[in-house]
Amino acid sequence: METQRKLKGQGTRTLMLAATMLLTAVMAHSASGQPPALSVEEALRRQPKYPGLLISTPPAEQWKTCKVEPILNPKDGRTPLGYVVRDSAGLPLRQFVSYDNQSYNIVAYYYNGVEAFREVYPTRTTEPVQYRWLGPNGSKWGLDRNRDGLVDEWVVLSPEELSQELLQAILTRDSRRAEALALNKSNLDYLGMPADKAGPLLERAARVGQRVLEAAEQLKLSPQTRWGHLELAPPQTIPGDTWNLRDDWITHKQAMLLVYDGETARFLPLGEMVLVGRAWKLIDGPSLGQMSTTSQGPVITDAIKDLVAQLHEIDQQTPTPPTAEALASHNAQRVKVLEQILAKLPEGPQQEPWLRLLIDSLGGAAEGDKADGSYLVRLRQLKERLHQASSPLAAHAAFRLLLAENSLALRSASPESFAAVQEKWRKALEEFATTYPDSEDAPEAVLRLAMALEFTPQGESKAREWYTVLTTRYRQHSHAAKAAGAIRRLESVGKPLSLTGSLLGNGQTFDTSSLRDKAVIVYYTASWSSTLAEDARKLQSLLRDYGPKGLELVVISVDDDAKAAAEALTAHKMPGIHLFAPGGLDKSPLANAYGILVVPHILVTDKKGIIINRAAQMATLEEDLKKATQ
Known part of the structure; x- marks a missing residue:
């Protein structure tokens, strides 16, 4: 509601969040009327108002394998309020929703099964048409107040x-x-x-x-x-x-x-x-x-423009796969060019943005280097020089040095020294957060500190304190949402599970509150999780044994790409209800809802929907299920 009020304050008046708008559409839809008829050909010939978007449209010869499915009005379970057009694999291509039974008020376009662009046409002509760039197309949200097909004002824009x-x-x-x-x-x-x-x-x-x-x-x-x-x-x-x-x-x-x-x-x-x-x-x-x-x-300036062009070319060649060695080599190339840029600029404010890039590149190169490598030594020297000069970049250099030193320490740590490395890491983060509380890297340091504390014995109360710092002092930062979710998770036992997201494959909204009288496993994973294959087999077995006793499984993928998520879950025959939201582990709303930090992560509820374990382990999950399904 806060976001909605802010947008209204900018003059949008009736702008709603997507879920709210769809709910309003459903509730306002007449049970006796029906939206205009729709064919596959008509649906797929329709293109977004804005060109250059990534959307899925199969070749015309494949249209005969596509199908149109009604979206049923939940009020009566029979009357369609719109249609979804799917390809031969069942992935959505277009979605059309009508809440006036005269035209389509919401038209959604998909790319690889993920919503990629949305057009909203309110029934009142005094309300602006809305255009939303989603998924792989970005985050833009524009308003067309006079309905001429052009955005008059942006309400979301990076x-x-x-x-x-x-x-x-x-x-x-x-x-x-x-x-x-x-x-x-x-x-x-x-x-x-x-x-x-x-x-x-x-x-x-x-x-x-x-x-x-x-x-x-x-x-x-x-x-x-x-x-x-x-x-x-x-x-x-x-x-x-x-x-x-x-x-x-x-x-x-x-x-x-x-x-x-x-x-x-x-x-x-x-x-x-x-x-x-x-x-x-x-x-x-x-x-x-x-x-x-x-x-x-x-x-x-003219003196550095060719070097800046070289830097851009390097940035266009980000290594794939991004191994530590490949990233270190990539950053080493950037260091070489950035040092040449700095040599051609006078000392002072002109150098500052380029110094920032050099700090980042030295840190990246150092993380893949030896513990006594030249890049780490140069980063230390630069950090000291900036500190002595009272440069505003001193804090950033200190943080990048901290990250690089910890990365190298973890790589060489033995089982006996691992705890000491972690303790040093926590102390270094807390020292940074208290020494540089107003620096741009402070929110990142606070999040990493809270995460590190959460995984220590008796560290949760301290972790909660630092998460609270993120949600208060740094409430405008993107990490605040993750921190708020983490606090919610730490306090979740004994409270109802509440998650709403899009089904992977068709994009339709799913709410865990619909799983009435069911014990639920919520399993967070990703295609890159090393335990995915083994966990899938274990979950299949548990569902066979406890499904008849009222168990449901909700699988949440925190992949960046819906296609990768779908392929991985299908390949490993993962059972259950599959949910997905763009953003990956760091920014997915489904991951942030409970502040998920690593995968796999498992929540378990009883048949009343109450969370009984907020950090279940696969090895002991069956013991939780015996209690949950009673």
């Missing part, structure tokens, strides 16, 4: 997606598309920005459209120009209570966009951007003038 939209506005000389990216009055009204500060900000943002046209005229980019990379200055935060705002004022003071026009690298400063709700907004827009040397953003 910095990278903002820069991609801006590039398209430049290439098409579309000032309106650019203006949809700019900070506006409703954004500042929502935040409660004082008038004396709002006025200058709006004056700057009002020039975004004109700046796009000027950039297009000066750059004269070819239509084939492609997006390369977005380099951002570190985020800066002004607490909301400083200006009496609803949210914190979070900005990137500078951004530099790298694009490729054929083989030519071009660099475009984008100025300042600010986070409003879940969307980044432009304050300045593109400028071809030289960036100020006092700026915290990356300066790309």
